[in-house]
Structure formats: C-alpha cells, structure tokens
Amino acid sequence: MNEHRRQILQMLSEGKISADEAERLISALEERPSAGSSQNVSESATKARPKYLRVQVDSEEAGHEGPTKVNVRVPMQLLRAGVKLAGLIPAQALHRANQAIHAQGIPFDLSQIKPENLEDLIDQLSDLSVDVDQKDREANVKVRVFCE
Amino acid sequence: MIPLVAVVSLRGRESRTLRVWVPLILLWLLLVPLAVLLSPVIFIVCLVCRVNPFRAFSVGWQILRALNDTEVEIEHRSAGVSICVF
Numbered sequence: 001m002n003e004h005r006r007q008i009l010q011m012l013s014e015g016k017i018s019a020d021e022a023e024r025l026i027s028a029l030e031e032r033p034s035a036g037s038s039q040n041v042s043e044s045a046t047k048a049r050p051k052y053l054r055v056q057v058d059s060e061e062a063g064h065e066g067p068t069k070v071n072v073r074v075p076m077q078l079l080r081a082g083v084k085l086a087g088l089i090p091a092q093a094l095h096r097a098n099q100a101i102h103a104q105g106i107p108f109d110l111s112q113i114k115p116e117n118l119e120d121l122i123d124q125l126s127d128l129s130v131d132v133d134q135k136d137r138e139a140n141v142k143v144r145v146f147c148e
Numbered sequence: 149m150i151p152l153v154a155v156v157s158l159r160g161r162e163s164r165t166l167r168v169w170v171p172l173i174l175l176w177l178l179l180v181p182l183a184v185l186l187s188p189v190i191f192i193v194c195l196v197c198r199v200n201p202f203r204a205f206s207v208g209w210q211i212l213r214a215l216n217d218t219e220v221e222i223e224h225r226s227a228g229v230s231i232c233v234f
Contacts, residue, residue: 052217066225077214084207090198 004029050126050147051076058142076122076147083118086110150176151215157230159223172233 005026012022057070089097094110101108125147132143154170194201221230 069223071221073219075214075217081210081214088199088204
C-alpha cells in the first residue's frame with residue numbers, strides 16, 4: 001500500500017494529477033483494506049472447521065419390504081482421540097498389523113497415523129464429500145460421507 | 149465434559165416408538181469404585197504390554213469426553229433404533 005501511496009505522490013509532484021485527485025486516490029486506498037478484511041472474515045466464517053463426520057447409507061434390496069438406512073454422526077474429537085489410541089498400540093503389535101495389511105496388498109503403514117497428520121486431514125475434510133451410488137438388479141445402495 | 153445422558157429410541161413395526169433416557173452419570177458413578185479397585189491390575193497390564201499407563205488413562209478419558217454428540221441411527225424396513233449421546 002505504501003508503494004501505491006508513493007506512486008500517487010510522485011504523480012502529484014510530476015503534475016500528472018491535481019491535489020484533489022491525489023487525495024481521492026489516497027482515501028480510496030485507505031478504504032480498500034477494510035473491505036478486504038471483512039471479506040476474509042466472512043470467508044473464514046463459512047470455512048469453519050468441521051465438527052462432525054456424517055456417514056449415511058441408504059440401501060434398498062429387491063424382494064425386501066423396505067429400505068435399510070444408517071445414519072452415523074461421529075464427532076471429530078472422537079476421531080482425534082481414536083488416533084491417539086492407535087498411538088498406544090505397542091510397536092510389536094503395530095508391526096504385526098502392518099505385516100498383515102501388506103500381506104493383503106494394501107500399501108498402508110499404521111505407524112504413520114499421527115495426531116498431527118490427522119489435524120491436517122481434518123482441515124481439508126471440510127471440502128470433502130464422498131458419494132457412492134450403486135444400482136443393480138438386486139440392490140440400490142447410496143453411501144454419503146461428509147463433514148458438517 | 150463426559151456424556152451424562154444417552155437417549156435410546158426403539159421403533160417397532162407397528163410404528164410405536166419407545167424412547168429411553170439412560171442417565172450415564174449413574175453408570176459413571178457406579179464404575180468409579182470398580183475402576184479404583186481395578187486400577188492396580190490395569191497398571192500392571194499396561195506395564196506388561198509396554199504401554200504408558202498414564203497416557204492410556206489420558207487417551208481413555210479423551211475418548212470418553214469425545215463421545216458427546218455421537219449419534220447412531222439404524223432403520224431396517226419399518227423398525228429402527230437410534231442412540232444419541234449427550
């Protein structure tokens with residue numbers, strides 16, 4: 001902003017603009033940051049951290065009387081605490097679990113689950129929404145996972 | 149704050165809903181003496197398993213606290229069960 005002000009003052013000294021015009025430009029510059037900050041506040045309010053993880057499953061099987069619905073709301077705090085619980089698993093047990101996971105062909109390392117990683121994940125979860133829609137002759141299954 | 153109440157709703161096929169308020173606070177009060185009695189055993193088990201008992205207690209407490217606002221709803225055909233923890 002100082003650079004803009006300097007440019008205006010330079011234009012004034014060079015006689016390119018009048019004193020009134022310079023004053024108007026400077027006042028316009030001063031008004032701009034307040035508008036920007038209010039925009040930032042509204043953005044941060046809309047992008048609030050999610051509090052819950054919602055899992056909704058809606059399944060309708062052919063030949064059955066009615067649908068099966070599952071609706072689970074899990075607080076994010078519980079996820080965080082769960083990850084801390086995973087941190088309590090003894091190294092030997094963790095090693096065995098990792099071996100079993102690798103044997104299934106899943107390239108996943110349980111020892112990499114750390115609370116600080118989860119914080120990063122949760123920060124990104126606000127924009128995440130998973131929708132799975134499976135339709136065939138026997139069943140119609142819809143799964144939704146999102147944060148709220 | 150740990151959860152104090154759980155609401156369990158059961159809905160039968162006749163669309164009758166049975167709602168039960170479970171005062172968890174009473175459950176915690178009953179469990180405290182038991183936890184105190186079992187604490188030496190838990191402590192030894194933690195040491196044998198090479199788990200820091202204080203950290204285990206801290207994580208357990210955090211899980212208990214985080215249970216607040218948990219909600220599970222399952223509906224099958226016309227019957228359903230719902231559990232809300234407050």
